[in-house]
């Protein structure tokens with residue numbers, strides 16, 4: 417049975433500092449490294465051993481992938497990195513403190529920027545501190561100035577369809593080590609979550625989400641491996 421393991425990176429330095437992160441390449445904290453290792457141990461304990469892995473081009477996801485695979489003794493499997501699995505681009509909010517931003521703009525406005533489906537944050541100014549358009553890892557890609565979840569899904573989905581789905585259709589166990597919002601986009605697609613319901617999906621850091629799929633890649637079961645840190649999951653269509 418095709419098995420998908422979604423793993424959000426472990427706690428990052430800016431998760432800890434409560435700053436809007438997006439495409440900024442912050443690293444894991446010591447706690448985040450431990451979460452990633454624990455995620456790998458849980459996979460091994462439950463016999464969920466990935467055949468292949470996909471991750472973004474951001475350090476916190478790459479290191480989470482490596483730490484989890486090391487802990488599961490699967491660091492030899494093929495790992496493919498692609499920017500399409502990056503976190504949602506946070507535009508002009510990048511780097512700002514989330515609480516301070518809510519104080520300035522109001523809780524409601526910040527909730528819309530963080531969790532609405534199709535309202536992107538204000539764009540990042542070209543040439544500003546967090547402008548990554550000159551970063552060599554994005555050579556050939558168009559670096560967005562901001563992204564809503566909808567825009568994130570629109571760049572994740574073609575990659576899902578062309579690169580990840582074929583491996584699942586070949587009946588593989590596939591690990592995707594990525595980010596809160598790129599994984600939320602995959603969950604939205606797989607579970608057909610309505611635009612106004614996706615706000616309720618919050619994937620915890622470093623907790624493997626195992627989704628068993630049928631031959632048409634529709635979910636037949638879903639569960640977090642660390643039950644103590646689990647969050648609500650969308651319903652599976654009958």
Ligand SMILES: O=C(O)[C@@H](CO)OP(=O)(O)O
Nearest residue numbers: 435436437438503530596
């Ligand atoms: O800052 C970010 O890039 C994301 C993920 O940590 O935050 P949010 O919870 O607002 O999606």
